[in-house]
Amino acid sequence: MSATPPLNAALFSPALAVHRRPRPLAADGLSKAQYRAVVCAIALAHIGAIWGVLQVPAVRQAVVEAAPIFVDLLAPPAPPAPPPPPVQPPVLKTPPPTLLTTAPA
Numbered sequence: 250m251s252a253t254p255p256l257n258a259a260l261f262s263p264a265l266a267v268h269r270r271p272r273p274l275a276a277d278g279l280s281k282a283q284y285r286a287v288v289c290a291i292a293l294a295h296i297g298a299i300w301g302v303l304q305v306p307a308v309r310q311a312v313v314e315a316a317p318i319f320v321d322l323l324a325p326p327a328p329p330a331p332p333p334p335p336v337q338p339p340v341l342k343t344p345p346p347t348l349l350t351t352a353p354a
Contacts, residue, residue: 279287302308 277284303312
């Protein structure tokens with residue numbers, strides 16, 4: 250018989266699991282300059298692949314046919330509302346002039 254105690258199922262429950270911190274991104278062994286170079290190389294590879302695919306006439310025609318669909322999905326912004334008309338000051342009516350007449354003689 251072995252001298253190890255029997256394993257308890259409660260020790261393996263997720264509630265008791267020890268959460269380990271994820272490794273930091275800098276632990277991959279690349280310096281910042283190397284990391285940037287890898288990111289730029291991947292971006293250039295994608296751009297080159299897209300350019301290469303667009304050299305095929307069938308793909309180019311499909312893109313031209315699908316372009317109006319993408320344009321319709323992007324609605325232009327609503328035009329700005331016109332400014333409200335300026336407030337007109339109220340027009341005051343002048344009272345009729347009083348007529349001064351002389352008494353009949």
